[in-house]
Amino acid sequence: MRVLIIGANGQLGKCLSDTKPEKLDLISYSKEEFDLLDIDKCLQKIDRDKPNYVINAAAYTAVDKAETEKEIVEIINAQNPYKIAYKLQNLGGKFIQISTDFVFSGLKSSPYKTDDDLSPLNEYGKSKALCEKLLLELNNSKTIRTSWLYSPYGKNFCLTMLHLHKSCLEKKVPLRVVSDQISCPTSCFSLSNVCWKMIINNEIFRNKQKIFHWSDSGVASWYDFAVAIGEIGLKLGLLEDNSKVLPIKSKNFPTPAKRPCFSLLDSSDTCDLLKLERNHWRFELENVIEQIKLIN
Numbered sequence: 001m002r003v004l005i006i007g008a009n010g011q012l013g014k015c016l017s018d019t020k021p022e023k024l025d026l027i028s029y030s031k032e033e034f035d036l037l038d039i040d041k042c043l044q045k046i047d048r049d050k051p052n053y054v055i056n057a058a059a060y061t062a063v064d065k066a067e068t069e070k071e072i073v074e075i076i077n078a079q080n081p082y083k084i085a086y087k088l089q090n091l092g093g094k095f096i097q098i099s100t101d102f103v104f105s106g107l108k109s110s111p112y113k114t115d116d117d118l119s120p121l122n123e124y125g126k127s128k129a130l131c132e133k134l135l136l137e138l139n140n141s142k143t144i145r146t147s148w149l150y151s152p153y154g155k156n157f158c159l160t161m162l163h164l165h166k167s168c169l170e171k172k173v174p175l176r177v178v179s180d181q182i183s184c185p186t187s188c189f190s191l192s193n194v195c196w197k198m199i200i201n202n203e204i205f206r207n208k209q210k211i212f213h214w215s216d217s218g219v220a221s222w223y224d225f226a227v228a229i230g231e232i233g234l235k236l237g238l239l240e241d242n243s244k245v246l247p248i249k250s251k252n253f254p255t256p257a258k259r260p261c262f263s264l265l266d267s268s269d270t271c272d273l274l275k276l277e278r279n280h281w282r283f284e285l286e287n288v289i290e291q292i293k294l295i296n
């Protein structure tokens with residue numbers, strides 16, 4: 001079974017490679033090797049490689065910058081992934097797309113279900129929602145929505161906070177983090193495991209359901225996440241001490257893109273279908289910080 005990963009140098013792409021089940025053959029393409037802005041070359045590679053599965057771990061993920069690059073964001077995050085999935089359908093291959101909790105407005109007060117209405121607040125969320133809608137037309141594609149991804153690789157909140165805990169401590173200033181946006185941190189390793197399970201348990205592709213949710217279990221604000229990163233970083237010896245973390249309101253930390261204040265995902269369907277149990281996000285966080293320690 002041949003699996004092709006798009007966006008192999010992103011944080012999810014790297015965790016997918018780290019966790020690949022032995023019996024699968026992997027073709028991994030970085031942005032340079034498979035640029036979603038050059039669709040003709042991408043389609044040629046799909047035609048040549050004829051993968052059984054494609055996992056799309058590539059995306060335009062700079063949420064704030066996306067506000068001013070709407071057209072490019074839509075091509076990278078929606079139109080061209082759809083063209084690849086369509087081509088793959090004609091070749092008999094299957095497509096796994098990763099989407100986001102940012103497709104929701106955040107006005108609910110209970111976890112979002114897979115069939116809740118989409119109402120994204122920013123251009124990044126709109127492009128991901130458009131991709132979901134386009135892929136619903138195809139029979140070979142499944143979309144996994146996830147939230148607040150982090151890993152030992154690339155740019156993510158966990159690595160940024162480890163750095164800020166150190167620098168705020170040195171400067172003797174508190175670390176201020178928003179406490180009124182609520183969802184759940186998700187380890188790229190736990191999401192990778194779901195992608196591999198979907199491929200190995202081919203039943204999923206016979207199932208009519210096309211949209212899935214996957215987050216680690218529990219609930220957190222960015223403030224809770226930052227506090228836990230400090231505590232676990234200290235416990236595992238990555239930090240000598242942690243800086244004081246102060247909760248702030250989103251309105252005091254304005255960003256170009258609006259973000260949902262509540263976007264917790266209900267992952268129960270995925271757990272049932274794949275017979276998976278979720279770990280609490282603090283447990284997954286400790287695993288990731290252990291990996292960060294090993295790499296450094």
Ligand SMILES: NC(=O)c1ccc[n+]([C@@H]2O[C@H](COP(=O)([O-])OP(=O)(O)OC[C@H]3O[C@@H](n4cnc5c(N)ncnc54)[C@H](OP(=O)(O)O)[C@@H]3O)[C@@H](O)[C@H]2O)c1
Pocket residue numbers: 006007008009010011012013030031034035036037056057058059060061076098099100101146147148149150154155
């Ligand atoms: N990060 C989160 O919190 C989060 C939450 C929910 C869902 N998601 C979704 O999860 C998936 C994986 O995200 P991630 O956190 O792993 O993102 P990431 O670390 O930013 O990786 C995305 C990868 O896509 C590449 N890329 C950008 N433009 C491309 C193009 N034109 N053609 C091909 N590749 C391109 C990037 O390359 P460069 O770095 O060189 O630009 C990067 O290697 C994405 O679909 C994202 O929307 C992420």
